[in-house]
Amino acid sequence: MDQRSPGEQYPHPHAIVLTGTKPATTDKVQQAAPLSGHQTTDGYRLWLRDACSCNLCVDPSTRQKVFETPKIPANISYKSVTESKDGKSISVTWENDIPGFGPEHTSTYEKKELGRYDNNPVAVESLQANEADSYKIWNRDQVSEKIQFIDYNKSMENDKTLFEVLKQLRLYGLVFIKNVPGENGPAAMGKRIGRLRDTFYGETWDVKSVAQAKNVAYTHQFLGFHMDLLYMADPPGFQLLHCIKNSCEGGESMFTDAFYAVNQLQSSQPSEASILAEFPVNYHYKNAGEHYRHAHPTVVYDTAQSTAKTRPVKYVNYSPPFQGPFNLANGTSSTTSLERLSAYHDTVRQFQDITEKEENIYKYKMKEGEMVIFNNRRVLHARTAFDVSSGERWLKGGYIDTDVVLSKHRVLRERFEEE
Ligand SMILES: O=C(O)CCC(=O)C(=O)O
Ligand SMILES: [Fe+2]
Ligand SMILES: [Zn+2]
Structure with missing residues (x-):
């Protein structure tokens, strides 16, 4: 916060306060060397x-x-x-x-x-988690080779290990923590990285199958690829899910890199892919005394880093279960005309096909004591149905804002990657 009121002079003891600006002396040659x-x-x-x-x-x-x-x-x-x-x-x-x-x-x-x-306009932004030259898009085989299960205690006690966790998030948007004790890994990890994002679900929340669920996540049903909280203007950047119980049949976690899908579309049909960045999709949550809604295009490009050749992706927004009806501007040439809807539908179908290809899905049944952290603006998550009669399934979840993760990442990067 600025404590001074506007217009107040600068409180330097030796400063000479001038009330106006003198015209520059035009006859004097600027002594700019060694600048050139x-x-x-x-x-x-x-x-x-x-x-x-x-x-x-x-x-x-x-x-x-x-x-x-x-x-x-x-x-x-x-x-x-x-x-x-x-x-x-x-x-x-x-x-x-x-x-x-x-x-x-x-x-x-x-x-x-x-x-x-x-x-170098990028220099200032080069610490962005989604920076083009710092994220590595992946399919199943590529991520399987790179994915890490990092020890909980080490990441809590050792800053260098925490930096490894954050690096995995920057590069792949996906990391697992193993040997997580107790029943609230997200709270502890949130505190370790910075702080959790509080939402109407609470600072942390339980993913369990319950009667009269207020969210499809809290059922035993299959849950297709999606992102969380897209009905908000600023959806949380990262999500944590700590597996406390998973003895049921089914209940496997799935992850797919939405940036990879956009990249594939861009190279195969560059002209069609652009509609994903133009067509707004409505998301909403109107239930249990809450009414959130926000529209997002499916793809947001990082304009700060675009060059003629590349269009780096900043965010993907994709969450079918939370979609509301599309806006329509009938008979006009507006972004949301019926014609544009057809074109959007055509392209988003191809996008979905890519994200759902088996060769692009990292599928893993989380074990008790494991916690996944993923980039909620990049990686889609899903889970298979589970049979509640065969055991118990309980995940504890939480969110962290992108800024919080980036701040910790920058601090640790300065310590461990001093260039
Ligand atoms: O049950 C799961 O594995 C994931 C549920 C989910 O999508 C969520 O909690 O956001
Ligand atoms: Fe979710
Ligand atoms: Zn100065």
Whole structure:
């Protein structure tokens, strides 16, 4: 939170408060060396000033930016640019700096750090779990080779092991934890990673077959491939399911990589695949005193990373059991016209065919004491029917937000993968 009111001056003891901006001296040649090329442009000057993270510009305690980008004068320029003796950093002083910043303000930048941002819009986003070059799409054989069952105690006690868990999630969106004690693995793991997402199902919830179930998951029926909570605007990024009892016949878990299916469609029918990103699908949950609804397209591309050649997928939204009727714009050329519905239907059928092919499904009957964690915006989950007369089945579930997982991942990555 910003404690200052807008317009209040910057509280630096030595700052000289200017009330206006001086016009730039046009007769003075800019001393921009050792900067060169695009780094001498007006745009880069603005970028560099904005990026200063000295103790005057970024509060050392909160680590938050103290000035606002619009306050940078358009005519700001370099007073001096010098390179450090070891050549690893540069220091800049400013002409026409932001009002309130005096001559003592020196901006210092690590060249390596500048390079990270330079000409690389992806650099800042490169820690995204769904980043194109960091996820590996899979079919059954590929994931079977890579899937890991990681020891619970090790992942709780050892940060490097937890990093392995998060890495599996980033790459494949699927990981298993074994030797999970007690009856609430999601609560413990949620706390270990950060915190669980609380929903109307509770912080954690029980997947058991019950009478008058309020969700198809809480029955013994076959449950087809789906994602959870798509009737919300921001569905949870990750889901945890801890198997406490599974002595019934049936009740096998199935997982399939929806990104793989999109990828296959894209390469075989690029023109048809695009409708998956355009046609909105309604999801709803209206039951037991709740009424949630939200529309999502089946595919969301990561526009921040698109190039002419690739269209990396950011999310897939697919959850047939929770679908509501489609909106219709009869007789118009709108996204949701009847014609477009037919085209959508055609393509989503092909999408489903791919996700349901046996060679694309990782099928596994979870044992007591095992917990699966998967990316709910990428990997579809399903389970086979089970026979309640033959035993007992009980899973404990929970959700974690993508941001929470990414935050932990970034912190651990910095420790264990220092580039
Ligand atoms: O019973 C299962 O294995 C999965 C149930 C389910 O889809 C869920 O809890 O989200
Ligand atoms: Fe589910
Ligand atoms: Zn600064």
